[in-house]
Amino acid sequence: MKLAMIGFGQAGGKIVDKFVEYDRETGSDVVRSAIAVNTAKADLAGLENVPERNRVLIGQARVKGHGVGADNELGAEIAEADIDEIQGALDDVPVHEIDAFLVVAGMGGGTGSGGAPVLASHLKRIYTEPVYGLGILPAEDEGGIYTLNAARSFKTFVDEVDNLLVFDNDAWRETGESVRGGYDRINEEIVRRFGILFSAGEVREGQAVAESVVDSSEIINTLSCGGVSTVGYATEQVETAGGGLLGRFSDGELDATETTNRITSLVRKAALGRLTLPCEVRSTDRSLVVVSGPQDHLNRKGIERGRKWLENETASMEVRGGDFPVGDTDHVAAVTLLSGVTDVPRVKALQEVAVETQDNIDDIEEEREENLESLVRDDADELEALF
Numbered sequence: 249m250k251l252a253m254i255g256f257g258q259a260g261g262k263i264v265d266k267f268v269e270y271d272r273e274t275g276s277d278v279v280r281s282a283i284a285v286n287t288a289k290a291d292l293a294g295l296e297n298v299p300e301r302n303r304v305l306i307g308q309a310r311v312k313g314h315g316v317g318a319d320n321e322l323g324a325e326i327a328e329a330d331i332d333e334i335q336g337a338l339d340d341v342p343v344h345e346i347d348a349f350l351v352v353a354g355m356g357g358g359t360g361s362g363g364a365p366v367l368a369s370h371l372k373r374i375y376t377e378p379v380y381g382l383g384i385l386p387a388e389d390e391g392g393i394y395t396l397n398a399a400r401s402f403k404t405f406v407d408e409v410d411n412l413l414v415f416d417n418d419a420w421r422e423t424g425e426s427v428r429g430g431y432d433r434i435n436e437e438i439v440r441r442f443g444i445l446f447s448a449g450e451v452r453e454g455q456a457v458a459e460s461v462v463d464s465s466e467i468i469n470t471l472s473c474g475g476v477s478t479v480g481y482a483t484e485q486v487e488t489a490g491g492g493l494l495g496r497f498s499d500g501e502l503d504a505t506e507t508t509n510r511i512t513s514l515v516r517k518a519a520l521g522r523l524t525l526p527c528e529v530r531s532t533d534r535s536l537v538v539v540s541g542p543q544d545h546l547n548r549k550g551i552e553r554g555r556k557w558l559e560n561e562t563a564s565m566e567v568r569g570g571d572f573p574v575g576d577t578d579h580v581a582a583v584t585l586l587s588g589v590t591d592v593p594r595v596k597a598l599q600e601v602a603v604e605t606q607d608n609i610d611d612i613e614e615e616r617e618e619n620l621e622s623l624v625r626d627d628a629d630e631l632e633a634l635f
């Protein structure tokens with residue numbers, strides 16, 4: 249699947265930057281265009297792989313390249329006002345070569361949280377290609393404001409995109425990790441999962457053609473139910489040709505059985521293990537299974553069985569599946585895309601904290617106004633203002 253990726257804000261830019269690196273390393277040729285948009289000059293300068301000319305600084309008149317803090321209303325306003333500058337970079341996207349747009353942003357901050365939904369709405373107005381979002385939810389310990397920003401951005405972003413793929417930082421943080429080190433690791437996890445998903449169907453030069461191909465139209469069909477999606481992933485190391493394991497079986501049948509069982513078990517682990525957004529798998533509307541790995545460790549029967557299992561698990565008839573042979577790896581991996589999920593306790597919890605925070609902010613604001621009033625006025629209200 250070929251994508252034009254736009255990273256909005258710091259997290260969005262860093263993740264798109266990583267996608268470009270992944271694309272180059274794996275030769276998967278998924279990222280046809282990479283654009284980074286920000287109100288903070290320093291964040292754009294820190295990118296390594298997004299081409300210089302595709303780094304768009306917006307809001308210079310308002311915030312002078314210093315960012316919007318965590319003010320996502322300002323982020324949205326600036327995106328709206330400077331949409332032409334973003335369009336300038338979009339004009340270079342070879343639209344006839346892409347299957348979809350992907351707008352990536354951290355939803356807890358200001359620039360991406362406010363700007364990404366504005367950009368998605370603009371893209372949908374201008375182009376006919378699907379517009380997907382990849383939204384990053386903040387960890388719980390980031391505090392109330394980030395949670396409130398994320399909840400408001402989530403509500404808006406879902407409405408503006410054809411499908412919102414979600415990654416929850418909270419489900420992925422590890423104790424004792426520095427924030428920076430943590431993000432580096434988490435960003436790799438993000439890019440690996442979504443990278444395999446989007447790479448499926450992109451046949452590289454000299455590479456084996458899949459037995460049951462997943463092409464971009466199947467990803468699009470899976471996502472076309474709209475709403476919110478989450479991705480699962482599981483992997484297992486295998487002995488490749490020349491290694492000892494294959495030689496141990498004289499009977500080719502046994503190899504096939506093992507291959508089939510491994511694939512089925514990986515699909516199960518992917519769907520029931522840690523998802524990018526934890527949810528109730530049964531609430532899935534449509535899903536897709538992609539199994540990648542060395543050609544001789546993939547087979548149609550395994551994928552078929554994995555697909556059937558997921559059909560049961562999700563209680564949905566729309567389960568697509570296919571394989572994605574990769575030459576230079578000794579791992580078989582399964583990726584499951586669960587699309588249109590509706591039972592997501594994490595989102596409900598996020599909304600609860602957000603509403604509480606919003607009420608607190610209103611109370612504090614009211615109290616602050618009262619306190620200021622009583623400070624400025626003399627007790628008997630005898631003094632007159634100048635004008």
Ligand code: GDP
Pocket residue numbers: 256257258259260262263316317318353354355356357358359360361384385386387390394417431432434435
């Ligand atoms: P913005 O620049 O104003 O859009 O805000 P940021 O992107 O800096 O931060 C928004 C949210 O994104 C934060 O609250 C974090 O939850 C998250 N975040 C920031 N940087 C990263 C990153 O590198 N990776 C991930 N996964 N999340 C990040």
